[in-house]
Amino acid sequence: MLGTGWTASITAFAAFALAAASVMHALLQRRETGTVIAWVGLIVLLPVAGSILYWMFGVNRIRRRAHALREGHLLVDPAAHNTNETGIPPRWSRLLGCGDRLAPFRASTGNSVRPLLSGDQAYAAMLEAIDGASRSITLATYIFDYDVVGQRFVRHLKAARDRGVEVRVLIDGIGARYSRRNTLRFLRRAGIPAAAFMPVHHLPRTLAAFNLRNHRKMLLVDGEHGFTGGMNIRRGHSASDPGPHPIQDLHFEVRGPICLQLQRIFAEDWQFSTQEKLEGAPWFPEMSRPAGALLCRALPDGPDEDFEVIKFTLLAAIAEARERITVVTPYFLPDLELLGALKAAALRGIEVDLLLPARNNLRLVEWAGRPLHGEILTRGCRIWLTPPPFNHSKLMLVDREWILVGSANWDPRSLRLNFECNLECLDRELAQQLADWAEDLRSRSHPLTLDDVHARSLPARLRDGAARLLTPYL
Template sequence: MIAVILTTTHILLSERDVASTVGWTGLVWLAPLVGLLFYWLFGVNRIQRKAHRLRPQGSAQSESARIAAEDRAQHLLEQRYPEWVPLGHLGDALTHSVLEPGNQVRALVDGDQAYPEMLCAIDQAHHSVALSTYIFDIDAVGRQFVAALDRAHRRGVQVRVLIDAVGQRYSRPRAPRLLARLGVPVAAFLDSLLPIRNPYLNLRNHRKILVVDGRIGFTGGLNIRGGCLLANRPQSPVRDLHFLLEGPAVRGLMSAFEVDWHFTTGERLSGDDWFPPLVPVGDSLARCLPDGPDEDFDVIRRMMLGALAQARERVRIITPYFLPDQLLLMVLNVTALRGIEVQILLPERNNLRFVQWAAQAQAEQILAGGCRIFLSPPPFDHTKLMLVDDLWCFFGSSNWDPRSLRLNFELNVEVYDRTLTRQLQHLFDAKLREATEITAAQMRARSVPIKLRDGAARLLSPYL
């Protein structure tokens, strides 16, 4: 009984979410043995305590320099897009960084476009290569990356590779072991002795970052695996979208990698090899938004909420996993009720069955609020993209689910660029032409057993 009371006290003082607090408290009191074990193994507060150690001490930008840079960025935003200044202010407040002008951002569709660009950049590296990924399969594609990283390392380029400890278990041999045998500096993020490969495990480093010479950056949703190279007709094909960045915003990618690498290995990455002076190379305003259950908690979700409030014409979302919490769901519906067109594109056949069932349980409520949901046919679409009007795009590693938005380490990029956003609107249109729209009537017509199954899965949505 003392353990139950102490644990309940811990829950009441630590949990941010009321539903989570009620759920954990009920489990601890109704099933003490199971509840105590599960809370201390998987409870949110344990994640927070562990995550706070991930933020190393570092030299912060002086307050005066930060304010001066923020003023310059806001002045530029006021000149170009005055109606978007409030969203710029939100990003400033959430990230304590500024929008960076002078960037060039290019979309790369599937591994077919992204992998050759990434491999070419590694082969042309002169000083440094920083690669972080969730999954690094040792298949035909993975071996190409291993060979490129090995070549870079052998010619004297500083190479650092960070792979998530759960993601490394998706293939054998494991990429860290293979790279280490070649002498390439590699580490596994939050490694565990448990031999688990579980797609529902939390507190994972889900970021996808490649930075070459501190000047060229890649990020998006793309893992390193053969299934993403559609030209090879893989057995389990996966569509995806990645981005190539050049310009001052690349520093944000490198900074996020440096934080994770320092936590994992204790090594600091600094100097011009990793952080060279960056000059404008394009016309995009861009900013990186790291997110995780530490000091960066809830950054991406609040940016999504701000962007929905900013919308004046339309909002378009592509995501493989769509389990918005009640606040996001409500704001999506309010956005649609304001007369804004809200289109959500999801996979017709999800690779995670419980996520698909839970998403179906929410679909009727989302559709009833005026949003429109479309299902894209196979192959499975892993794209993560949000477009607002014809100016603002938001992409990276984050999904629209609690695991991404509360429990994993993610990184997204916001870009103010009409040309890029219109290109991505055309990409969305192409996907939409292949998709099938679902209606609230179709959701209501599901059989009672299916509704019960989906409703039960929805109860697990905070952990999916």
């Protein structure tokens, strides 16, 4: 039997080896110097605990897409070749060309996009579409609470399944745990094929993927009628009966070739999670006629082959702006590149308006973002603090013509860790609708000034500065 001294020596050596391996991995894999320093410092100070936290929250890349799947399903997607090149205004050709190089899809014409400005409006349209399904329904969401709203969706999905419609439901493995009663269990009891995206109960095998979540929200009906945006399925989004935690958000009803792009993204996530391959007419029908005239593209983003697609799209859009940039986001923790791009745009004379919640549902994120306010305002950007209810909307408008909407926030979690899906659209009418919505929100918001920033108490500023240090871990 080993003595106490030998046991202590072996334990110490194991802790040192774990810490050394973690430090080497961080040095080889991480990109931002500040993030590398933060993780290495934590590992050195707390060799065991820091290493465990690093492998749980710091390993942010996976390779999940087979080469054949990527080439066979995405890069030669039929909708990718429907773009009328002569219909792209020269003003936007460089920005759309950037998307061609970043994303697996080309921007396609023949789409329609309708904004849904409340949960009541969005859920009613989604349930009506589910009731009208004849071939297939695919639903992906981060959160699917088993509350009054979630139960309604389960009933309608079961009715579709009972009349012979093929149904598939994908819920994020962490998001599924937000509800006291797990909706996956009730879906499966109803005979609906449902799966969790990267479930976390198989530890330690799933430890490295613990922090990589599927934040996408997509519903596709018969492969030709879709919904996407920022809304989860939960009571809080309902304007008429939100419960104790009301949430304002934007969602969008889409038709046309864009639906095939969204369906490709779902099919890839579903195959990754279940090994089932969705193909054929029930899922990918032939588009017989255009649904509208809108130019649109899906931008999948994640810690895999689609890494930083949305971040570079944001940077390119900021650089392309000539008059005005409007950003609505619930979580604003941009990295130095995005922060510098916004400030440079304001210095060029571009009107830069940032609409952020006056009170965030994640206080640590709110505190971490506050130290940025002074330097943003100093360079000419404007910050508007939106009133309750908590605004979870995600929107970017450039010159009231180019639009970016979807599931991604302006924070490290969305731009580096989560699997996200945004829509890039080019349409003056839609942009004007959303600009009017943003202007109404701005008219009800409080303009943050440098005097407000300087008036913050010393304890509050110290707390915010300390929270800012946690950004690499957020």
